[in-house]
Amino acid sequence: MEDKEKKLRQINQQLKALVSGEDDYLANLSNAAALLYNELEKVNWAGFYLMKEGELVLGPFQGLPACIRIKVGNGVCGSAVEDEKTYVVEDVHQFEGHIACDSASESEIVVPLYADERIVGVLDIDSPIKERFDDIDKKYLEEFAKIISKESKFQMDALESLKSRRSVRSFKDKKVEDEKIIEMIDAARLAPSGKNIQPVEYLIIQDEKKRKEITEIASGGDFIAEAPLCIAVISKKCEHDIEDGSAATENILISAKAQGLDSCWVAGYKKDYSSGIEEYFSLPEDYRLISLLAIGYSNKDPEPPAKKSIEEVIHYENFDLEREV
Numbered sequence: 246m247e248d249k250e251k252k253l254r255q256i257n258q259q260l261k262a263l264v265s266g267e268d269d270y271l272a273n274l275s276n277a278a279a280l281l282y283n284e285l286e287k288v289n290w291a292g293f294y295l296m297k298e299g300e301l302v303l304g305p306f307q308g309l310p311a312c313i314r315i316k317v318g319n320g321v322c323g324s325a326v327e328d329e330k331t332y333v334v335e336d337v338h339q340f341e342g343h344i345a346c347d348s349a350s351e352s353e354i355v356v357p358l359y360a361d362e363r364i365v366g367v368l369d370i371d372s373p374i375k376e377r378f379d380d381i382d383k384k385y386l387e388e389f390a391k392i393i394s395k396e397s398k399f400q401m402d403a404l405e406s407l408k409s410r411r412s413v414r415s416f417k418d419k420k421v422e423d424e425k426i427i428e429m430i431d432a433a434r435l436a437p438s439g440k441n442i443q444p445v446e447y448l449i450i451q452d453e454k455k456r457k458e459i460t461e462i463a464s465g466g467d468f469i470a471e472a473p474l475c476i477a478v479i480s481k482k483c484e485h486d487i488e489d490g491s492a493a494t495e496n497i498l499i500s501a502k503a504q505g506l507d508s509c510w511v512a513g514y515k516k517d518y519s520s521g522i523e524e525y526f527s528l529p530e531d532y533r534l535i536s537l538l539a540i541g542y543s544n545k546d547p548e549p550p551a552k553k554s555i556e557e558v559i560h561y562e563n564f565d566l567e568r569e570v
């Protein structure tokens with residue numbers, strides 16, 4: 246085996262040892278950048294850009310300070326995201342649109358970083374010599390990126406997930422992992438509850454036959470059959486169970502998005518078919534359905550729906566009919 250290949254294999258082994266058992270993605274990316282920068286020869290920058298609100302933002306790296314934001318489609322990094330493939334650039338000066346962060350850079354490799362089949366960022370390595378990277382680097386650095394993805398939880402923060410969430414009604418045929426379901430229910434059970442009565446409970450439905458049967462009862466919710474997971478939020482009737490159940494439902498939707506999942510809030514407790522669903526689940530008399538949620542990995546990115554501006558909805562101190570919008 247060539248020395249080069251041996252070295253790259255060794256780096257991947259070292260990475261495995263560094264990230265094994267640790268799911269914090271920032272910690273793992275930081276160690277990964279340090280490992281590459283210190284172990285690879287003829288490299289002047291090694292690090293990551295991460296997808297945030299639709300663009301790449303500088304992540305952990307080693308080397309000189311770099312540009313912070315890169316739009317999808319721009320530079321080598323943005324091209325790797327747009328085309329979902331590794332770019333090996335022999336001479337950065339020949340790459341149209343190359344973004345020069347360090348004037349010493351002559352060649353570059355950019356490898357997409359995935360979590361659950363979606364791109365969450367890129368690994369970027371620059372070299373001060375031309376033609377530094379080839380297909381052997383590509384092979385081992387793609388494996389390097391996979392090792393990071395396998396161990397790390399790439400989660401959005403709560404504000405980003407609630408601002409980027411859209412209702413999705415078309416899903417991939419891909420199961421939702423058990424630990425993600427538990428994380429969603431954990432977020433739901435921690436939602437505010439009037440007088441802390443906590444009347445809300447959750448039915449997890451993954452069985453295909455059952456999901457089909459549910460869609461036959463819940464008109465307008467056909468995509469529940471397509472989504473790999475349906476969660477029925479139910480509640481014991483009490484003074485605030487609708488509010489409690491709705492708050493828990495929202496926590497599930499936001500936590501789903503934070504974990505790379507998409508969703509749609511299908512039913513409310515007022516629907517004509519709500520009692521049909523309650524019967525289907527054989528709920529006790531003193532329980533009711535609050536919401537039915539379809540959850541899974543999105544098949545496409547839906548257009549954001551038009552939303553009112555802050556000015557249209559905000560009032561200070563009193564309801565102000567005359568306020569200027």
Ligand code: SME
Pocket residue numbers: 290311312315319320321322323342343344345346347350353369371
């Ligand atoms: N050259 C990259 C920008 C990032 S720096 O190399 C660190 C590009 O063209 O996308």
